[in-house]
Amino acid sequence: MCGTCGCSDPADPVTLTDPEKGERSVLRRGPLAGPGHDEGHHHHHAHGQGHDHDHEHGHDHGHDQPHVHGPNGEVVSLEQAVLAENDRIALRNRGWFEGRGVLALNLVSSPGAGKTTLLERTIEALAGGVEIAVIEGDQMTANDAERIRAAGARAIQINTGAGCHLEADMVAEATRKLDPPPGSILMIENVGNLVCPALFDLGERMKVAIISTPEGEDKPLKYPHMFRAAGAVIVNKIDLAPHVDFDQARCFENIRQVNPDAELIVLSARTGEGMADWLAFLRRQRREEPIGA
Amino acid sequence: MHELGLTRNIVSIVAEHAGRRRVRRVRLAIGPFACVEPRALSFCFGLAAEGTVLAGASLEFLEAEGDAFLIKDYELEEVA
């Protein structure tokens, strides 16, 4: 097993649950279910694999120089992004969202920061106006999708099993099922984890990071990747600030240190304080043309 | 965290590229913002490589810029 992580059960598959229809499907088998020689994707262009002993060593980008002889065996230059496949699917998702006029946001936070609660309040606040569809990512249970549904929106639950983050193909599949209409908002609640969701582009317009006051002001410094990748940072549970000695100025300073440009929104999903700022942010995002359009 | 999945990506990309030839070494280029832990990758690599043409291969790391996370190259075993 992976030493650093909690992927304890290699047999856990990735599944997709539609709580409305009570349907459950398996998206992928467990991460240790054997190397994926079954998928037939990947088009590695083996640019003219002729040997060429003349060119210099050490030059990377994109020349036709797949083969070099090292001191021992033959060295084959690859220069391939490890996440190329994920990024390719993410790009396709992004194109689909933009073409359709769907605002897709990727909500990331540590477990329990209040992602689902914020979504519940947002769905209630926009009821009758803007349609919201939700993709819920958790390792186990369909609890969050049930909560979303109870709040009045459609949701698909992805259970990642051993996986600690959502990947673009999971979002593609869930989006196909949800089929969000033009003008709607697609909220993607990532697995509660401040580390690797930063690595995986899902095709969203923006990552929105949520930090809650009991977590302490130093989270942005401890998990800089995530806060750097976010276009907006929400400080939630501001109602608890006095009880947990939360220093908002210092928290802002820490966020600014890793990400000077992120939009900052302070709120309480419980009391509703600051919710107007968040809703105004969503309105602005919906109006804004996607980058490059 | 996710390093097992990543190493499986690495192994399947290299294995597919190498075809039937055995691989003795793989070099990754990782930037400071790539958000991957080389030690965890090393730990998972042996496991992921088992039963493939990468079995027993070593994994090495090169410094890169930004959030780069690439398979730089791989070395084939000498064919006698």
Ligand SMILES: Nc1nc2c(ncn2[C@@H]2O[C@H](COP(=O)(O)OP(=O)(O)OP(=O)(O)O)[C@@H](O)[C@H]2O)c(=O)[nH]1
């Ligand atoms: N006091 C207070 N509690 C809150 C607030 N927002 C959420 N909570 C509580 O925090 C707990 C976790 O909230 P969730 O919305 O389930 O958090 P989450 O980020 O979706 O959690 P995971 O999906 O498990 O990662 C619940 O008990 C919420 O009632 C808030 O603004 N103030």
Ligand SMILES: [Mg+2]
């Ligand atoms: Mg939740």
Ligand SMILES: [Zn+2]
């Ligand atoms: Zn992960």
